[in-house]
Amino acid sequence: MIEIPGQCFDGESSAAAPAVLRVDEAGLVTLDIWPAHLPLALSELEISERVGNIPRLIRFPDGTQFRTAQNDQIDQVLTSFGHARGSRWVHRLESHLRFVAIAVVVMVIASFGLVKYGIPYFAKLAAQTVSAQTAASIDDGAMQVLDKAFFTPSKLDPSTQARLRTRFDRMTTVAEPGFKYELLFRAGGPIGANALALASGTIVMTDEMVQAAKSDEELVSVLAHEIGHVVHRHSLRRAFQSSVIALLGVMLTGDVSSVAQIVAALPVILVEAQYSQNLESEADAYSLAYMQQHGIDPIHFKNLMLRLEKKHGGQGKIPSFFATHPETKERVKLFERLGQQNGADVK
Numbered sequence: 001m002i003e004i005p006g007q008c009f010d011g012e013s014s015a016a017a018p019a020v021l022r023v024d025e026a027g028l029v030t031l032d033i034w035p036a037h038l039p040l041a042l043s044e045l046e047i048s049e050r051v052g053n054i055p056r057l058i059r060f061p062d063g064t065q066f067r068t069a070q071n072d073q074i075d076q077v078l079t080s081f082g083h084a085r086g087s088r089w090v091h092r093l094e095s096h097l098r099f100v101a102i103a104v105v106v107m108v109i110a111s112f113g114l115v116k117y118g119i120p121y122f123a124k125l126a127a128q129t130v131s132a133q134t135a136a137s138i139d140d141g142a143m144q145v146l147d148k149a150f151f152t153p154s155k156l157d158p159s160t161q162a163r164l165r166t167r168f169d170r171m172t173t174v175a176e177p178g179f180k181y182e183l184l185f186r187a188g189g190p191i192g193a194n195a196l197a198l199a200s201g202t203i204v205m206t207d208e209m210v211q212a213a214k215s216d217e218e219l220v221s222v223l224a225h226e227i228g229h230v231v232h233r234h235s236l237r238r239a240f241q242s243s244v245i246a247l248l249g250v251m252l253t254g255d256v257s258s259v260a261q262i263v264a265a266l267p268v269i270l271v272e273a274q275y276s277q278n279l280e281s282e283a284d285a286y287s288l289a290y291m292q293q294h295g296i297d298p299i300h301f302k303n304l305m306l307r308l309e310k311k312h313g314g315q316g317k318i319p320s321f322f323a324t325h326p327e328t329k330e331r332v333k334l335f336e337r338l339g340q341q342n343g344a345d346v347k
Helices: 071-080 088-094 097-129 132-138 142-149 158-172 207-212 216-231 234-253 257-264 266-272 277-293 299-311 328-341
Strands: 002-009 016-023 028-031 056-059 065-068 182-187 195-197 202-206
Touching (some): 065 071, 097 234, 132 234, 142 182, 142 202, 158 182, 158 216, 182 207, 195 216, 202 207, 202 216, 207 216, 216 299, 277 299, 299 328
Parallel strands (some): 182 202
Antiparallel strands (some): 002 065, 056 065, 195 202
């Protein structure tokens, strides 16, 4: 006879009563609070898996529950009567520091791979399934937020704006259809010389960027880059990535209120998306391909980037509030490399 002390719950209240579970030589189980109850076979009971030293729970058919911290005795009973669970090896692994350390390392590597490669890959697939019309609705209201918080009305003369919009309209006729392509001009203020793309196809170029350029071709290279962000759905991809990572955090922490915050902040996420170097490379490749197809010397891109770098103290980065592009020198080298691969001379 094996006797296992524990606590019993009647299934109707939260009150616990001391109890002893007895298992006889035939493997029949009784509780000492059931003097008149017929013994039950182990197969009729629901026994929880062992997880470390957490107390086990045994459920009886009538709803009664027996809880005990005597895990070793429970394992002994299950093994003795042929009911050993395959999960016992999990407990043995948990009990050895070496296996725990290996598991932690594997989990860290797997988590890194998921965040670094897995989530971006599936975010790309998801973004490609989103129609241009849906993309336009997702970042609805983003420009209102930007105008209220950061931008001021453009001071560029109307003829300059009209000339650049004409070039932009010609560029978008050969871009992926369906997006609501629109070129807006704003005084950048703290953003400075910059351009950004919304998921809907709206491109915002600051007055400072226009003033820094020495030719329309330099601005065309920037516009083509931003159109590349739209066509490749980069802001959506980054928004999906940020949302998935945040949701993983919710799953780990149980902070469900974060879901509502993610939804409320989605328009801001779309415009504040920090493009990775891979995404920037895709947008630069789109810009380079456009210029090559339309007989525009890619040197214009390099000249503008280096001029902006020099203008801002040689800090190595174009001032940008919304997107952390790679360092200017690295970006120019990347553009030169893309140009060489495509037969262009940008040096």
